[in-house]
Structure formats: C-alpha cells, structure tokens
Amino acid sequence: MLYALFIVLIVAWALAFWCTRLPRHPQMDKTRAAAPRDDTAAARLWPDITTSGLTPLPDGLDAFGARLKLIEMAQDRIDAQYYLWRADSCGDLMFHAIVEAAKRGVKVRLLFDDNATQVLEQRIAWADSHPNIEIRLFNPFAMRWCRPLSYLMHFTRLNRRMHNKALVIDGRAAVLGGRNIGNEYYNNLSKIGLFMDFDVLVAGSGAQAAQEEFESYWNSEPAWPARALLSPKLYEACEKGQEECRAVLEHSDTKTFAKLLKNSPVLADLGSGQISLRQAKVSVLYDPPNKVLGRAKRRKLLFPSLHMAMGNPKERFDIISPYFVPGRRGRNQLIRLAKDGVKIRVLTNSLASSDQPIVHTGYVGHRRKLLKAGAELYEFVNDQKVKFRRGLIGRRRRGTSPFARNKLHAKILSVDMQTVFIGTFNFDPRSLFLNTEMGVVIEDKQWAEDLHSSFQKVIPSAAWRLSIDNQRIHWHSPAQDAPAQNSTRDHDEVWTHEPYTSWWQRAVVIMGGWLPIEWLL
The missing domain is CATH 3.30.870.10 (Endonuclease Chain A)
Incomplete structure (x- = not known):
C-alpha cells in the first residue's frame, strides 16, 4: 500500500513538474535601439552627451508627473522596466500615456517581471497588440492559471526576481530609483498606505547608461515575448484590456489624482523646458540578467x-x-x-x-x-x-x-x-x-x-x-x-x-x- 502511494506521489510530482516547465524559448532577434538623436525634447534637457545632469524626485507627485511628462515628450522610443505595475489609477494612467505615445509613432518596449502580472494580462494583450508596442515578461511562470504550483515545482528559478525599475526616453532622459508603478508609491489612493521613496531624473550620459542596462535585460534569456506565454484568447479579446483601463481612468479617484498632478512643479518645469538639472558624475550599476538563472x-x-x-x-x-x-x-x-x-x-x-x-x-x-x-x-x-x-x-x-x-x-x-x-x-x-x-x-x-x-x-x-x-x-x-x-x-x-x-x-x-x-x- 505504501509502495503504491509512493509511486502515485512520484508520478503526480513528475506530471506537475512537466506541466509547469517552460516550453522551448522562442527565437527572438536581438534588438538594439538606434543611436539617440540630438534634436529631441529629451536631448534638449541636457545637450552634452558626455556628462550627466540630474535632479532629485523625493516627492511622489513630482516623480509620477515626471514620468508622464517624459512619456508625453517622447519622439522616438520609450523603454520601461519594472518589477511591479499595478492595475490601478497610476498604472492605468501610465498605460494610457504609453499607448497614446505609440499612436503617434513612438516605439515602445515594456519589460515586466512576471511575478505580479496576473491582473495585468488583459491590459498587456491590449497594449502588445499595437504595432508600435512590444512587451516581454522576465523570468516567467509557464502555468498562468496556477502560479503557486509553478512556484513550488521551480522554486530555485522563480524565487529570483527582476527588481529593477527604469524608464528611459529617447535614450537621453531616464527616471531611476526605488518606485514601482502603483498608487502606493505616488498618492493617497492606495488602501495599503503610502511608500516613502526616492527617484532621480537623469539626462545625458547617465540616461545612455540606463539605456544599455535596459538593452542587456531586454535581449537576455530570461526575457520572453508576452505573446508566447499569454493565452491567445486574451489577444482575441484585447479590447477588453482597453475597457478595463478606461473604467479605472473614469473613476473619481483617478480624476482627483490627475488634478493633483497639475500642482507638480517638476511636471510644469519639464513642460516648459525650464527644469533645473545639476551636473554630477554618474554611474549606473546593475546585476547581470542571468543572476536569476543562478549563472552570474x-x-x-x-x-x-x-x-x-x-x-x-x-x-x-x-x-x-x-x-x-x-x-x-x-x-x-x-x-x-x-x-x-x-x-x-x-x-x-x-x-x-x-x-x-x-x-x-x-x-x-x-x-x-x-x-x-x-x-x-x-x-x-x-x-x-x-x-x-x-x-x-x-x-x-x-x-x-x-x-x-x-x-x-x-x-x-x-x-x-x-x-x-x-x-x-x-x-x-x-x-x-x-x-x-x-x-x-x-x-x-x-x-x-x-x-x-x-x-x-x-x-x-x-x-x-x-x-x-x-x-x-x-x-x-x-x-x-x-x-x-x-x-x-x-x-x-x-x-x-x-x-x-x-x-x-x-x-x-x-x-x-x-x-x-x-x-x-
């Protein structure tokens, strides 16, 4: 009896392991952004590409306003990399701004750690369906509907996550720091409290270094195309993602927060081109992406x-x-x-x-x-x-x-x-x-x-x-x-x-x- 039970458990474990393993990695062309231009709005923030200019963003409204305004200023490309992106007011304001940028011809690449993308999958399918937007998931879960089982079967790999946060605009301006994208990092709409955090806006050579960091992760083995992982049904009904986003944008809390953003001096200064940046020696440091595979x-x-x-x-x-x-x-x-x-x-x-x-x-x-x-x-x-x-x-x-x-x-x-x-x-x-x-x-x-x-x-x-x-x-x-x-x-x-x-x-x-x-x- 015990022997039979042991065999059943072994077979069940093997079946669970097989069902939760990743398929063969799809062939992907390694892409690199073209050299940044000198005539973009982001380039004009700090024209000297050999040095860096920066300003602190300790205030949540300023930090979020800077992100939205830089996305609005983008002319060539937007590269964003985040550990956590909420399906809330801040998350959908960012999604909306990015899709609007794509509509005017800006190329967008979004890299999300896959640890908390469950509630975003419909929105991801919607955005990823746009010809100017490409989304990849980092260190993904193979079994989308039962992540705890995947976590149990592949703990060594899935316990390692991409905690990086970066937004790079036209290769010439970047927002780096500790904030994810969600209400709790920027405003008082979150039900779980406010997170006191710190970001920095970097322009010039520091932004180019952030661009190189993004490229290394985007083209790494743990980065998978979202389309290779998400259900085709999500893409067939991708307009539902737009509806979900619109419903949040029309909520009174989102409208209230959008009004508060108008009080951000950083947003206003970026819009007028009068943002004050101070020159400093800057180095962007990061872990190699294969750290999550235990190979670094x-x-x-x-x-x-x-x-x-x-x-x-x-x-x-x-x-x-x-x-x-x-x-x-x-x-x-x-x-x-x-x-x-x-x-x-x-x-x-x-x-x-x-x-x-x-x-x-x-x-x-x-x-x-x-x-x-x-x-x-x-x-x-x-x-x-x-x-x-x-x-x-x-x-x-x-x-x-x-x-x-x-x-x-x-x-x-x-x-x-x-x-x-x-x-x-x-x-x-x-x-x-x-x-x-x-x-x-x-x-x-x-x-x-x-x-x-x-x-x-x-x-x-x-x-x-x-x-x-x-x-x-x-x-x-x-x-x-x-x-x-x-x-x-x-x-x-x-x-x-x-x-x-x-x-x-x-x-x-x-x-x-x-x-x-x-x-x-």
Whole structure:
C-alpha cells in the first residue's frame, strides 16, 4: 500500500513538474535601439552627451508627473522596466500615456517581471497588440492559471526576481530609483498606505547608461515575448484590456489624482523646458540578467561594483533601507567600521510600519550588537499623528492627507558625504544574491551634503531612535529628538518593546527568527 502511494506521489510530482516547465524559448532577434538623436525634447534637457545632469524626485507627485511628462515628450522610443505595475489609477494612467505615445509613432518596449502580472494580462494583450508596442515578461511562470504550483515545482528559478525599475526616453532622459508603478508609491489612493521613496531624473550620459542596462535585460534569456506565454484568447479579446483601463481612468479617484498632478512643479518645469538639472558624475550599476538563472559570477554582481565605486567609509556611512538584514558578515563589517571611528546611521522600517514583517525577523537579531558597537539605529514611525518635515527624505507627498500612514521604501547609501547611491538595492541577502537590482552612484559632494542635512533634520521627527541599556532596547519617540512644533504628540514616549505592535506580532517575529530563512529575506 505504501509502495503504491509512493509511486502515485512520484508520478503526480513528475506530471506537475512537466506541466509547469517552460516550453522551448522562442527565437527572438536581438534588438538594439538606434543611436539617440540630438534634436529631441529629451536631448534638449541636457545637450552634452558626455556628462550627466540630474535632479532629485523625493516627492511622489513630482516623480509620477515626471514620468508622464517624459512619456508625453517622447519622439522616438520609450523603454520601461519594472518589477511591479499595478492595475490601478497610476498604472492605468501610465498605460494610457504609453499607448497614446505609440499612436503617434513612438516605439515602445515594456519589460515586466512576471511575478505580479496576473491582473495585468488583459491590459498587456491590449497594449502588445499595437504595432508600435512590444512587451516581454522576465523570468516567467509557464502555468498562468496556477502560479503557486509553478512556484513550488521551480522554486530555485522563480524565487529570483527582476527588481529593477527604469524608464528611459529617447535614450537621453531616464527616471531611476526605488518606485514601482502603483498608487502606493505616488498618492493617497492606495488602501495599503503610502511608500516613502526616492527617484532621480537623469539626462545625458547617465540616461545612455540606463539605456544599455535596459538593452542587456531586454535581449537576455530570461526575457520572453508576452505573446508566447499569454493565452491567445486574451489577444482575441484585447479590447477588453482597453475597457478595463478606461473604467479605472473614469473613476473619481483617478480624476482627483490627475488634478493633483497639475500642482507638480517638476511636471510644469519639464513642460516648459525650464527644469533645473545639476551636473554630477554618474554611474549606473546593475546585476547581470542571468543572476536569476543562478549563472552570474559573484564578482559581476552589483554589490562588488557598488563597493568599488563608493569605497570604504572613513568618516560616515548612512544606510536607508526598508528591509535591513545585514547577516552576520555584514553586521560584523559594520561593527568593525564603527570601532574604527566611522559614524554608522541606519534607517529602516519599524515592525509596525513594515509591509514585510517576516523580513523584520532577519533584522532584530543584529540590533543589540550594532547598538553596542555605537551604530545609530532609527526605525520609521507608523504613526498617523506624526507630521514629517520637508526634505530630500521624509517628505510627505503633496496632495495627500497629513495623517496618511507612511512606510519607508527608499534605498539610499551615502559614504563620507562624498558619494550617494540611489536605486532598488535593499541591504539584505535577497538583493545581494537572489534578485537582480540596479541603481545610480552619484559622485557629488553637494548631493551627499543635502542627503546628510535631510537625515539630520527629518529622521528625528520621523523615526524611533533606538538605544540599549543593560541588554534592553528602548525606542525613543520622535518628540524627544525634534522640536515640539514638528510633532503633534502631547508628550515624549519611551517604549521597551516594538512600538504600536501587539504581543502576537512580536511573538511571530521571535519565532520567525528561529527559522533558517535569513538567506531568503
């Protein structure tokens, strides 16, 4: 009986594995965009192709407005690469703008990670049916209707995702940073809260480097034509995608957000050609696309290149990462730096603000040793009563409720007030070894000083400051470290456990720390 059951299980597993494997990869011509022209609107933003001009986009409305205006300005091509693209107001405003650009003759290439495209499939078929639009899915699921089974059968491959985010216009302007396309990154229409993030608009040589990054992923083995994976029925009824998009665009929330966009000074400045860009030395760094196949050599990964570009900190090292899982090796390196006199400051999510509580389990075990070594730890406040100062980081989005709940999503590194990294890279094992990541290194003292100044002004009013006393961690409320006018709290608070969490949440984190899953976080 047991032998027969064993045989049945083996046959069932083999059948499931066979049904969820990818078919033969279709033959695709490797395409490269033509050399960018000098007479496009994007080129006029920064005419010197040998240098880079850039401006920060800390505000959500500005970041989204910049994307829409650049798409509207496009004359030759639009290349977009994203980990997540929601079927919501922001997602459909972008889809609509891209299709309108294609209608006027602009060539469009869209590359989506396939992890969260289920709700987009009808829209993808609609857009992909346009002769000027081509869509590819990165590291795809073969079984479209039962993704969990595919994930189970092909965990090693499907657990690795393309986390990159880039929008490149005419090869001469790009928006890079940590934001996906969805309401939670730009406005208060999302039901899951707001994500505090950071993008940068780059023109000139930095945009060309972003174009090269896109080309390498577009022509890579893990990138599949959407038409080879989606059901033909979706393409036969592709107009349904247009109807789905139109229904969202006509919703009152979308119309309200579209009105708020008109308040974006970046959108207005781009439209008038008066956007102010500052020259800086820029390097675009990224993982090789075959990292998701487990074939990339470690010396070719983003982090070694990042370490080489930024160097070893001598005085200061600021880390802003929503998910901070340094691991034993990373923790010990930070401790050595702190003992050598380097001022270490880390801002990450608190347990209450994190959208991935399981990742918090990989962080809590390292807090005590880091604090003992002298590192400064700050955890982002998930308190709707706190109003944040304006600055490069911590700025509440214009047009949103002053009491909207915020979550940290920015990924920024700063070394010695000389060099800054802004991108998609989280300080965790998943970004190091599993997902592909990208970002921009800015070698500019003014950028680094602005970030440092913002850290000094904003963080005390937006994050819990951690301290340690006799092995006991204390969380000091923002009101203790910021002037009273910057907080609506009536009194200072010191917590001896994770603020604004239940005993059950804390117990889950403790139990999660017992599991050998840090390499997955």
